[in-house]
Amino acid sequence: MTDIYFVKSDVHFTKTEKKIIEYIIASPQEFIRRSIGEVARCIGSSEPTVSRFARHCGYADFKELKNAVLQHVSEENPPAGKLSSTLGNESASTPDGFLRRQQYCIERTLEFLDDKILDNAADAILDAETIYVYAKGASVSMADLLKFRLNRFGRRVILLPAGSSELFEYMNFFTEKDLVILFGFQKTPKEASVLLDYQKKIHYKCIFFTSRLYHSLDHETVIPLYVFRGEPSEYHSMAAPAALLDALVVMLGAKLKETSSGQLDSLYRLKEHYKTEIPR
Known part of the structure; x- marks a missing residue:
C-alpha cells in the first residue's frame, strides 16, 4: 500500500479502511472540506474508525492526514489546492467564504469542460x-x-413555458432544423424529459445544462454541458452556470466575427438615434 501518497508505511488495512482510501483517491478535494464526522457518514462508518485509519497511515490524527492530502492536491493542481485550503478554513455562510465557494464551483466546472463539446x-x-x-x-x-x-447575435429565441400542457402548443411546431436548450442541473424536470423523448422522433438537437454527468446521452443530438454547483445539500448559486453560459457566448462571438461586430454596431446606432426618447 506504500504507493499511495498519503500512506507512510506498509500496513494491513481493514475492508472499511480500504473504502476510506478509495474515497480519498476519488474525491480528495471533498475529503479536505469534510469533518471527520462527515467523512465517516460518507463511507458508512464511525469517527473512531476514521481516526484509527489516520494513525494507521502514520499520522498523529485526522487533521494531520487531511493536511497531507491538502498539500498533495496543492502540488498537483495549485489553483484548486489553494481554493480547497481556503474553503477548509472559511465558512460559506460569510460573503467572502460564499464567493470563494463559487470560485471553487467554477474551477470544478472547468475541470470537466470539454472544448470540443462546447464547440459543438x-x-x-x-x-x-x-x-x-x-x-x-x-x-x-x-x-x-x-x-x-443570443438575440444580440440575431438568433431567433423562444422561451418555452415552465409547465402545463401549454408546452405541447410549441412542441407541435418543432422541426429537425431547430434547437432545444434545456436547464436541468440536479434533477431533470419532467417537462425536460418529455422534450428529450420527443427529440427521438423529430431529431432536433438539444443542449443540456446539467449538474449530472450523462454519459449515456448521444452527443450527436444531445450535447451535455456539465456545471458543478456544489454538493446536493448545499445552497446552489447560478454563478457557475452563468459563467459557462457566457463562455459559450464568447465562443459564438468568435465564430461570428465580423457579423457579430456589425450587429452590435447596428444596435449601438439604434440606441444612439433614439437616446432622447428612451435614455440609455
Whole structure:
C-alpha cells in the first residue's frame, strides 16, 4: 500500500479502511472540506474508525492526514489546492467564504469542460433556425440571460413555458432544423424529459445544462454541458452556470466575427438615434 501518497508505511488495512482510501483517491478535494464526522457518514462508518485509519497511515490524527492530502492536491493542481485550503478554513455562510465557494464551483466546472463539446454547442446554436429554451424555477434566470445574449447575435429565441400542457402548443411546431436548450442541473424536470423523448422522433438537437454527468446521452443530438454547483445539500448559486453560459457566448462571438461586430454596431446606432426618447 506504500504507493499511495498519503500512506507512510506498509500496513494491513481493514475492508472499511480500504473504502476510506478509495474515497480519498476519488474525491480528495471533498475529503479536505469534510469533518471527520462527515467523512465517516460518507463511507458508512464511525469517527473512531476514521481516526484509527489516520494513525494507521502514520499520522498523529485526522487533521494531520487531511493536511497531507491538502498539500498533495496543492502540488498537483495549485489553483484548486489553494481554493480547497481556503474553503477548509472559511465558512460559506460569510460573503467572502460564499464567493470563494463559487470560485471553487467554477474551477470544478472547468475541470470537466470539454472544448470540443462546447464547440459543438456553439455550432448547434449557429445552425438552428429557431432556438427553444426550457427552464423552470431559479433556472429561468439563465434562460432569460441566454435569450438576451443570443438575440444580440440575431438568433431567433423562444422561451418555452415552465409547465402545463401549454408546452405541447410549441412542441407541435418543432422541426429537425431547430434547437432545444434545456436547464436541468440536479434533477431533470419532467417537462425536460418529455422534450428529450420527443427529440427521438423529430431529431432536433438539444443542449443540456446539467449538474449530472450523462454519459449515456448521444452527443450527436444531445450535447451535455456539465456545471458543478456544489454538493446536493448545499445552497446552489447560478454563478457557475452563468459563467459557462457566457463562455459559450464568447465562443459564438468568435465564430461570428465580423457579423457579430456589425450587429452590435447596428444596435449601438439604434440606441444612439433614439437616446432622447428612451435614455440609455
